[in-house]
Amino acid sequence: MVLLFTTGFVSGYGQTNENVPGQNSSYHYYYFKNKLPLELNVFKVALLQRSVPGMSVSHGKFKKYGIQDTDIDSWPIPGWALAKIPATARSVQGARGLVLQIAEEKTADFVSPLFNDHKGNRIIITQHIFVGFNPGTTPERVKKIIAKYNSLTIEQQDYSNMSSVYKLRSSARSGIMVLNVANSLAELSEVRFAEPAVIFEGKGKVIPNEPDFSNCWGIHNTGQSGGTNDMDMDGPEAWDLTTGDSSVIVAIIDTGVQQNHPDINQIAGVDVTSDGGNGGPVNSYDNHGTAVAGCVSATISNGIGTVGIAPNCRIVSIRTFISIDSQGGWTTDTRWTVDALEWAENNGVRITNNSNYYGFTSGLIESKYQQTRNNEMIHFACAGNDSSSSISYPASLTSVNAIAALNRNGSLASFSNYGNGLAFSAPGANIYSTDRTGNDGYGNGDYAWVNGTSFASPYVAGIAGLILSSDPNLSAGSVEQILQQSSEDLGTPEYDTTYGWGFVNAFNAITQICDSPTAPTGIFASDGTYIDKISINWDSVLEATGYEIWRNTNSDSGSASKIADDDLSPYDDYSVIPSDTYYYWVKSANDCGTSDFSSSDTGWRSVPADTTPPNPNPMAWETEPYETGDSAISMVAEPASDSSPPVYYQFDFFDSPTGGTGGS
Incomplete structure (x- = not known):
């Protein structure tokens, strides 16, 4: 039994019962x-x-x-x-x-x-x-x-x-x-x-910057304002392939996104805080989420403002934090992050972005992040703006991809955190994004220049949206693998703790996406045509780079065994027993995976011809002895036991019992 103690006080707050837990320890x-x-x-x-x-x-x-x-x-x-x-x-x-x-x-x-x-x-x-x-x-x-x-x-x-x-x-x-x-x-x-x-x-800290630049270098870098040409995410190149699909939703877990912003592609939001709002800002400090959202889905080709990396994907605001000052500070309840993730999961959201770093670590929050990741949600969070070699929470969780910020020359931004567990790097310095309209927000306009890993993270979430737009059936692990393999390596070869897997690239990511090939058709296995093999033929599959040949002694593909990989049809199977019937299937394969089983066909190998002469039974003489001058000699031979008609016999004659001269 655990006892809970209460105590009275004689005088002053410093006099406490010695049994009160925690009195003598930190x-x-x-x-x-x-x-x-x-x-x-x-x-x-x-x-x-x-x-x-x-x-x-x-x-x-x-x-x-x-x-x-x-x-x-x-x-x-x-x-x-x-x-x-x-x-x-x-x-x-x-x-x-x-x-x-x-x-x-x-x-x-x-x-x-x-x-x-x-x-x-x-x-x-x-x-x-x-x-x-x-x-x-x-x-x-x-x-x-x-x-x-x-x-x-x-x-x-x-x-x-x-x-x-x-x-x-x-x-x-x-x-x-x-x-x-x-x-x-x-x-x-x-x-x-x-x-x-x-x-x-x-904190969901923003580092405001005056509007000194005229275009979005992170999406398309022409070397403007001292930047490095093409040091960007190749947005226009990616948009030639896809600008995103409206069915792909990215959840912005933040201080709210302006619900009627004219330049943000979004669906109706939700508020999981005690304020009971609609997903939009509630107080005058709730500015952060609107700028974050623009990095994902600011609208394309509408003649105003800026553009997000995935402009035809949509965001949903899940207001989880209540802003308390103009420096990005907020307050929240442990349960609200869990509620936000649950709402996203229940509403079919595959991607979340949390551009905030917490002052409190929670087993409850970590468990919910891990559960939703296990259920194929993909999570992104900012690494932090402390110039520190440690990743902030919750980006530090293994179920969350931590994102560092880069400047327009491809170097780590001076404010960005880095370190063990960093996943990717993306533009985060001098970012032009959406702001709350009118006099609300960071400035008097509808857009703002901002700095922070808060804006690098949604860029990567947006690229994940483009990937799922191209193939919505990809698993969370496959999306993350595509991001890894398509990123531009900036640091030491392969992974490093300064840039993670590198600078994310939307065009590279989309071009890496491919579908597993279709199953081959026209399967035909030879029926006794050959005495030494069964030959399996199939029609080639355009998107296949190879084929798998599977075999069984019955019609169950589930218990079949793969016997070979081959580049082209046909495949000759020399490992079969004559006269036995075998079932064959073929799968096509490429870098993205293998197809389902083809339909099956049966084949068998014929019995080889017997080239060994038959062994005749003993001869029987019809009449003996035979005398000189007899007109004919009659001989009777029983058919050989190891022969099949027609049978031909050769008779040899000699002039003595032990041989000698004679003929056939």
Whole structure:
């Protein structure tokens, strides 16, 4: 049994019960089985009052803790607010004590310490816990484990369609207690991950740039403004083959995309945050997503603005983050990323782009990314803008392709992250993209010049859209392989951690796409024509570069064995037994794969002719002895046992029993 402790306070927030979890050790949470530190913010605490939308006014409820109404600022997520901790309690023990006293006295519906990640982004613990159990853990066993924690109830099994992932709710009113229980669960051998649902901050940072250039060098580089000629993604060359298909949708997981933008090809969006919007921006800072979307599907040949790399594909905005400042900062809930991925999966989206980097790593988010990748979704995310040799989260996940930014000369942009796990590089410096129209957005116009890996990532997502437009049946792995094989190598040969697999190229990618050939027709196997082989013939297939010959002793192709590869028809099979019947199939092949089985035909090898003379039975003389002067000699011979008619006999005559002279 895990006991949850509450405590009273004699005087001051620094006096706490010694049994309160975490008092004598630093705070942490578990990312799977890895313990990650949490830095306690001693200046503010987070308060939740569900009945008060913003809590900008508390009507004196918290004065007894030294918190005035003017010390409380609303948080963008309804019901939440941050309260300043009185100066006399600004210590680890003081902050902890304040949280526990507010929880015990039920002054707020819920209260959480405010934590900071390693970049200073703020984290708030909520009342929910997500637990991923090991495969094979039965629901009955899960219920027994959860029953040991008096504060927990199961709200949902197989959360977000993830097997053995449970959503739990704690009755505790303190984030300290919720964190303690989550950590306790995470340490169990039957648990893959356990973590509290948190509200956290991150960045979708844009580095604005004045409109000094007149065209999109990343798509078509003519050497403008000091760039390197043809150092681009070969957009126009790719568009000769395809500009994308409207059935291919790229999800933009971001701060919202302007839904009525005249130059973005999109379908109606969705908002998975607490704001309940329609996928478009909600506040004046929600600018990032609109610029990201333009890199994918800004419309072609409409006489205005810019163009995306996949202009006839469409994007869908899934607003997942609430912007909180003009520098790209936002807040979100762990569940919102999971909800965004689930919405995309349920609505047939194959490609997602997340041009944001989080200050919080989550087993729940990682599991959802991996599950959807296993289900053939392809994910892209920005590597980060810290000039760092480590990839930001969630781009650092193995299920996500991390994208670095290049400048117009093909070098890594000065701000771009790089390092182990980097997948590809794409244009990300001085990018001309869509902005919110009118006075909203980064400037007063409808377009903006921006820098950041945030814009390199959607370019690669757009090329993935062109690939799926050319062949919608490709697997996620095949799309990624095409991107790898078609990228221009910029660094050391093959893969390196500065450029990944290289500079993505739309034209190269599309020309690498081909279909597996069709199955051959006209299959014919010889029927006894040859004494040493069976000859298999078929009609050639135009797109094939070779053929596979398959054989069985019955008509089941599923148990047939491949006996040979061949370039042309016919193929001669010398490994057969005379008179036995064999079934043959042929598959055509090229670099993209092999065809289905052809129809079958049977063949057999004839029995070779017997060239050994027959062995006659003993002769019988009709009359003997034979005397000199007899007119005839009659001989009778029985047919040889190893002969077939006609049989010819040779008779030899000699003048003595032992031979001598004579004739036949």
